[in-house]
Amino acid sequence: MQILNYQPNAAARGLAAGRTRILGLVIPMGVAYLFSDPYFPRLIQGISRACNQHDYSTMLWLAEPEYEHRTIQQIVSAAMIDGVIIASVLTDDAVIEAVYSRRIPFVLVGRHPVHSDIKYVDVDNRLSARDAVLHLLRLGYKRVATIAGPLNMVGRLDRLAGYTDALKARGLVSDANLIAEGDFTEESGYRAMQQLLPQAPDAIFIASDTMALGALRALREAGKRVPDDIAVVAYDDMPFAARTEPPLTTVRQPIHRAGFVAAETLMDLINERDGKPRRVILPTKLVIRESCGAHRAAEKRMHTRR
Amino acid sequence: MQILNYQPNAAARGLAAGRTRILGLVIPMGVAYLFSDPYFPRLIQGISRACNQHDYSTMLWLAEPEYEHRTIQQIVSAAMIDGVIIASVLTDDAVIEAVYSRRIPFVLVGRHPVHSDIKYVDVDNRLSARDAVLHLLRLGYKRVATIAGPLNMVGRLDRLAGYTDALKARGLVSDANLIAEGDFTEESGYRAMQQLLPQAPDAIFIASDTMALGALRALREAGKRVPDDIAVVAYDDMPFAARTEPPLTTVRQPIHRAGFVAAETLMDLINERDGKPRRVILPTKLVIRESCGAHRAAEKRMHTRR
DNA sequence: CTGAAAGCGCTTACAG
DNA sequence: CTGAAAGCGCTTACAG
Incomplete structure (x- = not known):
């Protein structure tokens, strides 16, 4: 049966059927260095898994600004x-505008700041950041600083808003001197931490594990102990977060799952099976390890009781 | 001029012209965890850059074994x-056999162990590993261990061969007790180092920076100082290698460039401009930092001279 | 229900 | 050199 070796011509099939079974994935590289963050590989793995399961293929575009x-x-x-999945929403994104205005099926990973009718998959960046900062405030820290991500990214703005929310909830007002901006690299976390140290924060919420890595390095160099001199809570729960010194308390988000769900949502959109909701908010979880001092605080309480 | 908005139909063009201007990129996921290593993102960036410059697109397949x-x-x-770029050559790769036997234009990133007529882009893993280990031997270390990568990957076998070459060049014989195998994760480097410690090596060559990260952690926990108690040389020169404690002496390889060159080589192959050589070996460089003790050795010599 | 025919939207070889 | 026509290899609506 030589027929077993037959491979249909994909271009002909695409022409005739009007669909190619290919999903596009666009990663804006206005922030090219970001790509080495483990976030994107995991997202891609999730998308790829869904494509494998549903017999789709993935087209990858790293949208460098000069080739936008x-x-x-x-x-x-x-x-x-x-259709296309757009990862990592920038507040001003020409790609989104283009596909939106041309009515190409697409799904965002991250909510859109303006067009609320766009389908997206995300975590609740604001609420999860708020909870993380509240965790620090409840432990008794008074001067909680933050290192935010690049503020042209919607999700990072939301995390910063969550930080402010938490302060407000405890009747505190946010102090601009306690807010630094990083760009998601380890190096930027290092620099941001150095910049914040003179403000003598006793705790800090950092918008990504990778930046926290840099911040820990800056603290070590400055001779500060974590969590005794300053408590740290980060975001992402990357594999390495459990192995820093000390291990990071951090907000776990299901990145692989976000990719998977985004791909399936897009497939539904393409096939006009409009069962999937417009927005999918995936759950996060604050993973408590050593860096926030909660374990130490619990220990203290025990000693006090005796 | 409404004609400016015209977009040719890619499927029709592909059918008529017999070419799609799409390059495939296959990343074997027999080793899925590998994907979070910064290696692949950088390789993809290089390929993507070349595609942008030459008006190609990239199709990405993460070849999970169950969907192979x-x-x-x-x-x-x-x-x-x-045509297709295949990254990270496994010693037994069904994908390579398939494209090879069907005469689909393809380029490997990494040399093929059997078919020497296959085009590829690589670094000289063997020679560069040899030089790295010779560097340690010249500094006077006697018991040089190694943590190899997964041995079903050709490039990692070559690095192990380079390690043995160096020992031989100094009249030493390799000791199986001083060789451990990791899988390129931080965790595997940690475990491999713990396994090697009882053998009391005074230096170690580690096949990737990521595994070196784990090894440094194991050494720290065991109370060993680097490089005083044990010297470390790694491979890759990832961005974080300059910021470990102590900073890593490591072999720099041009990953971004490898992706770029692989893509251009494939384009030439597709267009039958057979100008590019069959094999492209990119240069590596041993970047000397603190972890090998060379600086310390130099200092000592200075003191002795006085 | 089955099967031959039209048509998807381009490129390219070829007639003029 | 120019332009109309054939053909790339499928899918699908439609005639039988």
């Missing part, structure tokens, strides 16, 4: 892809 | 892609 126009051309190029 | 058959089907599916 070309990337958009390719995405909106008819009959190349059936 | 399907992935192969997609790759060899006519008129989907013009």
Whole structure:
């Protein structure tokens, strides 16, 4: 049975059927260095898994700013892809505007700041950040600083808002001197921490584990002990977060799952099975380890009781 | 001029022209955890850059073992892609066999262990590993251990061979007790180091920076100082290698460039501009920092001279 | 229910 | 050199 070796011609099939079973994935590289953060590999793995299961393929575009126009051309190029996933929403994103106005099926990973009718998959960045900071406040810390992510990214703005929410909830007002901006690299966390140290914070919420790595390095160099001199809570729960010194208390978010769900949501959209909700908010969880001092605080309480 | 908004139909063009201007990229996931190593993101960035410059697009397949058959089907599916880049050569790779036997244009990142006529881009893993280990031996270390990568990967076998070469070059014989195998994760480096410690090595060559991270952690926990008690040389020169404690002496390899060159080589192959050589070996460089003790050794010599 | 035919939207070889 | 026509290899609506 030589027929077993037959491979249909994908281009012909795409032309005739009007669909290619290819999903596009666009990663804005306005922030190219970000790509080495383990976030994107895990997201891609989730998307790829869904594609494997549903017999789709993935087209990858790293949208470098200097080629943005070309990337958009390719995405909106008819009959190349059936739809597109856009990861990591920038507050001003030409790619989103292009696919939105041309009515190309697409799903965001991260909520859109303006168009509320866009389908997206996300975590509740604001609420989870609020809870993380409240955790610190409840432990009794008074001067809680934060290192935010690049503020042109929607999710990072939300985390910063969550930080402010938490302060407000405890009747505190946020102090601009306690807020530094990083760009998600280890190096930027290092610099931001050095910048904050003179303000003598007794705790800090850092918007990513990778930046926390840099912050821990800065603290070590400055001779500060974590959590005794300053408590740290981070975000992501990357694999390495359990192995820093001390291990990081951090907000776990299901990145792999976000990719998977985004891909399935897009497939439904393409096939007009509009069962999936417009927004999918995935659960997060504050993973408590050593860096926040909660264990130490619990110990103290025990000693006090005796 | 409304004609400016015209977008040619990619499927129709592909059918008519017999080429799609799409390159496939296959990352074997027999080693899925590997994907979080910064290696692949940087490789993808290089490939993506070349595609942007030459007006190609990239199709990404993470070839999970359970979907290997399907992935192969997609790759060899006519008129989907013009050619394929296969990253990270496993010693037994069904994907490579499939594209090889079907005469689909392809380029490997990493040399092939059997078919020497296959085009590839690589570094000289063996020679660079040899030089790294010779560096340690020249500094006077006597018991040089190694943590190898997964031995089903060709490049990692080559690095192990380089380790043995160096020992031989100094009239030493390799001791199986001084060789441990990791899987490129931080965790595996940690465990491999713990396993090697009872053998009392005074230096170690580790096949990746990520594993070195784990090894440094194991050494710290065991109370060993680097490089005083044990010297460390790693491989990759990832961004974080300059910021470990102590900073890593490590072999720098141009990953981004490897991706870029692989993509351009494939484009030439597709267009039958057979100008590019069959094999491209990119240069490596031993970057000397604190972990090997070379600086300390130099200092000592200075003191002795006085 | 089955099967031959039209048509998807391009590229390219070829007639003029 | 220019332009109309054939053909790429499928899917699908439609005639039988």
